[in-house]
Amino acid sequence: MISMTKKRAAILGSSGMIGQRFSHMLDGHPYFDVVAYCASDRSDGKRLSDVWKLPDVELNPSLGSKTITGTDAAVLAKEGVEVVFSGLPSEVAGPVEDACAEEGMAVYSNAASHRTDRDTPILLPEINPDHLAAVEAQRQRRKKGGYIVTNANCSVTGLALALKPLVDAFRFTDVYVATYQALSGAGYPGVPSLDILGNVLPHINNEEEKMSSEGRKILGGYSNGRFVDAPINIDASCARVATRDGHLEAVFINHKDMPDVERISKAFSDFRARPQELGLPSAPMKPIIVRREENRPQPKLDAGAGEPLRAKGMAVTVGRIRTSKDRLRFYLLVHNTIRGGAGGSVLNAELAYREGLI
Secondary structure (H helix, E strand, C coil), X not given: CCCCCCEEEEEECCCCHHHHHHHXXXXXXXXXXXXXXXXXXXXXXXXXXXXXXXXXXXXXXXXXXXXXXXXXXXXXXXXXXXXXXXXXXXXXXXXXHHHHHHCCCEEEECCCCCCCCCCCCECCXXXXXXXXXXXXHHHHHCCCCCEEEECCCHHHHHHHHHHHHHHHHHCCCEEEEEEEEXXXXXXXXXCCHXXXXXXXXXXXXXXXXXXXXXXXXXXXXXXXXXXXXXXXXXXXXXXXXXXXXXXXXXXEEECCCCXXXXXXXXXXXXXXXXXXXXXXXXXXXXXEEEECCCCCCCHHHHCCCCCCHHHCCCCEXXXXXXXXXXXXXXXXXXXXXXXXXXXXXXXXXXXXXXCCCC
16 A cells, blocks of 8 residues: 655756756645755755746745755754755756765756666656656666656657657658757756847757657566667757747658548557656646647747646647658657646656656
8 A cells, every 4th residue: 555645855956947847836736745845055045936037837835935055965964854855956956866875865856967877767757757667777777766757858858748649559660850949948047048038059068969869768568677778760950049949840750651631640649658647746638748839839828738727838749740651750848847847757756656666
């Protein structure tokens, strides 16, 4: 019998964009009780209200009054923290997350630091819940039984969710994608205004490589103690554009005897998976929403898609689905700091909680 008591949690990088998303999404959460809001020394002693930067979230006074502290894994362990949500930048996340895992905590990370580790899953619960089995290998090698689970790169998250029902139904293997990525994906303060105003930046460091390598790992399997990449080729071109939130992606798939638009649309619309079966708090009732309008999806209109309220921003929206004899084209939109960021890690932890791994 799985205990349904709340688990004591900490947020790392709580002064940053992803950390603030964590703070909002975990406020009043039925599974997790945040007892520590951690950040770097320069934010130590400040309140969340002093650093809040999310324009779409009204900060309630109770959450805003929370005090930010420094980050010390040993201190968190002494305070009984069982679960850590990491919004740290990738360049500093690795050793801090390792220290928390070594102290016996379950770490759910938004950073890229551990995504290529041989026993660390890149988890998307609708796609690869079986990859959670990899944490047992981590528990065995860490002295106190902690582990790390990562979510995917924000653009890969939306692409992989859209590909999952198509790959399962039609066995597509060759995918081409062009991304139009929002400014919030670069963190705060992000891209200098004189670089992006009236402009598009056609390069994001390491982004195209992540689309390919992470996509194959996520859509692949886990067998005999190792990850097995999916036999899928993903070629990406990634650009930064002057939108605040929501990554728009144009997807092209070549395949002999391409199914028609209705079959493709039905595969998207009918898709449900483990989070929906379990009714996880942050799981959208429909992971993929199909829009029939010619001018959708749009970041301004669709980035916050998802129901119920706790799942706002957790659904991927697809539209402009077009097929010919041997080609499929469509657009998808994913909220990069919710589904592709903090929300992805929250959903990962919810699945682990319900599966008895926390």
